[in-house]
Amino acid sequence: MSFVQLMAWLEGSALGHVMRDNGVWFYGIINLTHILGVATLFGSVVILDLRLLGLWSDAPLAAISRPTTRMATAGFGIAAVSGAGLLATKATEYVGNPFLYIKIPAIGLALLNVFLVHRSSAWRAHKNRDLTYAERRRLAAMGGTSLFFWLTSIGAGRMIGYW
Amino acid sequence: MRLNTIVLTAAISIASTIPAFAHHGWGGNVDEVTAMTGMVTEGVKLAGPHGTMKIMTSDGKVWEITLAPPPRTASAGLKQDTIPVGAMVTVHGQRNRDPNRYEMKTIQVEYAGRHYNVYPEFADKVR
Numbered sequence: 001m002s003f004v005q006l007m008a009w010l011e012g013s014a015l016g017h018v019m020r021d022n023g024v025w026f027y028g029i030i031n032l033t034h035i036l037g038v039a040t041l042f043g044s045v046v047i048l049d050l051r052l053l054g055l056w057s058d059a060p061l062a063a064i065s066r067p068t069t070r071m072a073t074a075g076f077g078i079a080a081v082s083g084a085g086l087l088a089t090k091a092t093e094y095v096g097n098p099f100l101y102i103k104i105p106a107i108g109l110a111l112l113n114v115f116l117v118h119r120s121s122a123w124r125a126h127k128n129r130d131l132t133y134a135e136r137r138r139l140a141a142m143g144g145t146s147l148f149f150w151l152t153s154i155g156a157g158r159m160i161g162y163w
Numbered sequence: 164m165r166l167n168t169i170v171l172t173a174a175i176s177i178a179s180t181i182p183a184f185a186h187h188g189w190g191g192n193v194d195e196v197t198a199m200t201g202m203v204t205e206g207v208k209l210a211g212p213h214g215t216m217k218i219m220t221s222d223g224k225v226w227e228i229t230l231a232p233p234p235r236t237a238s239a240g241l242k243q244d245t246i247p248v249g250a251m252v253t254v255h256g257q258r259n260r261d262p263n264r265y266e267m268k269t270i271q272v273e274y275a276g277r278h279y280n281v282y283p284e285f286a287d288k289v290r
Contacts, residue, residue: 020210024233027211089211161212 007091016088027089034082040075044068045150052143061126097163102156110149117142192257192268196288200253207243209233218252227266228254231281241272241279255289
């Protein structure tokens with residue numbers, strides 16, 4: 001299945017119909033939901049990543065990581081579902097939009113980074129003990145990577161409508 | 164060059180490219196307001212960020228007619244069932260800056276003697 005076919009399938013899907021058949025305000029409300037999801041996701045991610053990069057080092061990492069990862073997960077879920085709806089409305093119109101082709105891989109790489117953080121020994125250790133310098137360095141690098149890919153996906157996502 | 168200067172220069176150069184983008188705002192469209200008459204090939208759709216329809220002009224070109232956001236288009240009286248496919252309409256608006264893109268950001272749609280001003284604040288630009 002090519003990308004064009006995938007977009008045609010998405011546009012014709014039940015989600016696409018729901019997006020188009022529910023009145024003139026529906027798209028705007030889903031757009032608002034998407035922004036709230038992104039704000040929750042990035043608002044949480046930026047706190048955690050800056051902490052991993054060394055800010056607020058007097059606050060225990062475990063105390064920051066627990067609420068931020070939970071809120072980021074919730075925000076991502078909201079943003080992903082509403083975002084699929086926004087795209088499905090007229091999915092084929094976005095074929096060839098370069099910002100979409102930046103955004104989707106950037107989200108993929110950000111999620112890959114989440115996976116790598118969570119399976120790292122440093123991340124698993126931080127809930128039970130103080131981290132060594134090398135472990136903090138490793139987490140800081142992944143925190144910076146996280147910021148880069150989330151900012152890229154948000155930046156590209158915002159620009160989709162301006163193409 | 165200091166880092167601040169580099170960042171500032173980058174920010175200004177990124178910001179200055181934004182008016183070139185279409186869809187949001189009028190930056191991607193020419194300033195001149197023109198009119199064209201054609202046959203509706205795809206009726207008004209009030210879904211997504213903007214209302215849309217498609218018309219075919221006498222030279223066989225199919226134009227994408229970008230209307231106001233769905234709530235504004237509807238409140239101008241232009242609903243999804245107002246104009247049937249196959250009807251002749253005249254649209255007044257600003258075409259895409261890219262001459263190879265047959266897209267017009269529309270101020271007024273004229274159909275069966277009625278004028279639907281989807282952007283009433285720009286209606287005085289329509290001659």
